[in-house]
Amino acid sequence: MLQPGLIYFLQKKVEEKDSARVYGSGLVDVLSTPAMIAFMEKTCLELVEPYLEPGYGTVGSEVHVKHLKPTPIGNTIYCRAELIEVAGKKLTFQVEVNDSKGKVGEGTHVRYIIHTQSFMEKLNPSN
Numbered sequence: 399m400l401q402p403g404l405i406y407f408l409q410k411k412v413e414e415k416d417s418a419r420v421y422g423s424g425l426v427d428v429l430s431t432p433a434m435i436a437f438m439e440k441t442c443l444e445l446v447e448p449y450l451e452p453g454y455g456t457v458g459s460e461v462h463v464k465h466l467k468p469t470p471i472g473n474t475i476y477c478r479a480e481l482i483e484v485a486g487k488k489l490t491f492q493v494e495v496n497d498s499k500g501k502v503g504e505g506t507h508v509r510y511i512i513h514t515q516s517f518m519e520k521l522n523p524s525n
Contacts, residue, residue: 409477412469429468446509487511
């Protein structure tokens with residue numbers, strides 16, 4: 399059952415594809431803000447997936463984060479996600495990313511529970 403207080407951890411090695419230079423969000427080879435946010439979202443997604451009924455998923459809706467310091471390519475980052483609020487289909491998470499030298503980023507993320515087939519059918523203009 400989805401309830402506040404659920405916590406999940408994920409780690410990954412920062413690769414060149416995660417860099418600001420490759421993302422186009424900067425000119426240096428460090429963890430880009432978009433890659434950090436994607437990692438936060440993935441951690442939240444994986445936290446709730448085991449609690450969803452078959453045919454259901456979640457989509458990201460809001461991200462409020464601060465990117466606090468650079469992380470070089472090759473370093474490992476760790477994300478901690480905590481589900482802090484469940485309001486119907488709306489799920490709010492507290493997220494934090496760290497590397498070996500401390501906090502890289504922090505903030506909140508909102509996801510909504512969706513019925514995957516119905517959600518995708520809304521994208522088809524013939525329906």
